[in-house]
Amino acid sequence: MPELKVTPLGAGQDVGRSCILLNMGGKNIMLDCGMHMGYNDERRFPDFSYISDGPLTPFIDCVIISHFHLDHCGALPFMSEMVGYTGPIYMTHPTKAIAPILLEDMRKVSVEKKGDQNFFTSQMIKDCMKKVIAVTLHQSVMVDNDIEIKAYYAGHVLGAAMFWIKVGSQSVVYTGDYNMTPDRHLGAAWIDKCRPDLLISESTYATTIRDSKRCREKDFLKKVHECVDRGGKVLIPVFALGRAQELCILLETYWERMNLKAPIYFALGLTEKANNYYKMFITWTNQKIRKTFVQRNMFDFKHIKAFDRQFIDNPGPMVVFATPGMLHAGLSLQIFKNGLPTKIT
Numbered sequence: 001m002p003e004l005k006v007t008p009l010g011a012g013q014d015v016g017r018s019c020i021l022l023n024m025g026g027k028n029i030m031l032d033c034g035m036h037m038g039y040n041d042e043r044r045f046p047d048f049s050y051i052s053d054g055p056l057t058p059f060i061d062c063v064i065i066s067h068f069h070l071d072h073c074g075a076l077p078f079m080s081e082m083v084g085y086t087g088p089i090y091m092t093h094p095t096k097a098i099a100p101i102l103l104e105d106m107r108k109v110s111v112e113k114k115g116d117q118n119f120f121t122s123q124m125i126k127d128c129m130k131k132v133i134a135v136t137l138h139q140s141v142m143v144d145n146d147i148e149i150k151a152y153y154a155g156h157v158l159g160a161a162m163f164w165i166k167v168g169s170q171s172v173v174y175t176g177d178y179n180m181t182p183d184r185h186l187g188a189a190w191i192d193k194c195r196p197d198l199l200i201s202e203s204t205y206a207t208t209i210r211d212s213k214r215c216r217e218k219d220f221l222k223k224v225h226e227c228v229d230r231g232g233k234v235l236i237p238v239f240a241l242g243r244a245q246e247l248c249i250l251l252e253t254y255w256e257r258m259n260l261k262a263p264i265y266f267a268l269g270l271t272e273k274a275n276n277y278y279k280m281f282i283t284w285t286n287q288k289i290r291k292t293f294v295q296r297n298m299f300d301f302k303h304i305k306a307f308d309r310q311f312i313d314n315p316g317p318m319v320v321f322a323t324p325g326m327l328h329a330g331l332s333l334q335i336f337k338n339g340l341p342t343k344i345t
Helices: 076-084 093-113 122-130 213-229 243-258 271-280 287-295 309-313 330-339
Strands: 004-010 019-024 027-031 062-064 089-092 132-135 147-153 161-167 170-174 198-200 233-237 264-267 304-306 318-322
Touching (some): 004 198, 019 170, 027 161, 076 093, 089 093, 089 147, 089 161, 093 122, 093 132, 213 233, 213 318, 233 330, 243 318, 264 330, 309 330, 318 330
Parallel strands (some): 062 089, 233 318, 264 304, 264 318
Antiparallel strands (some): 004 019, 019 027, 147 161
């Protein structure tokens, strides 16, 4: 049997910068092309010099992106437009629609606010996305005469996919992030019965035994309720898409049930666009959302309003959703610093 070779260019023993080079049957396939959100120097992108010191097109047969989170697609315009790659890039339709918005948002923060150098431009994001071939779930795609790929539903976020890749008699399944339990807005991951020679899986929480989701949610709601009852402020650092919608549905339902009056704010410029994508890709959500959608848009929230920066010093209780989820920069960090009894700089 031909040798299978796997080289992590990022995320091997780390969270962030997912980028795996898969060599099978003489073909080179890049699985994800993410960036590390914790670095501002060359370490934020995968080390492409491992593949070549020049353009990558002669050395890579295709690139597959599992979902739109930046730790999985954030280095894509850098790789294609600055390092140089003109070959095919595959992702699902929702990923193709949402990824450029997150990439542009991140570019603005990095370049215009932080003044980062050696970063891709808005035009590069557009040019990169022109190279993308959108795939449908369960659609068998022949990359060339030898490589066949197929995407499967992964849950996690809108458009997230696991990919089955076949070259000759060998096959590999690559997951990226996936979720085996359905949540409030997405279904559970699903794949055909198959026997791959190799399974490459994201495993951020793989060894963590967690409480049941119901317990975690109950605990979360109790803590939020206690805090606003005391007149306190609750900051929820989130990513703009995915977990944010999940938590919004949870709080909206709880506020309605308990008849709470404390304001909930959503400090994300992407919200409106995000909700439009949920409307557009409604078939990617779970059955309950699809059914409810006929009567009303589940993402039109009654209790959750847009946040304005001038609300930071407002007295009284409030709940604020703000990006980024890692609390390492941006508005979530600003609100956090501002809300502490002793100010930190």
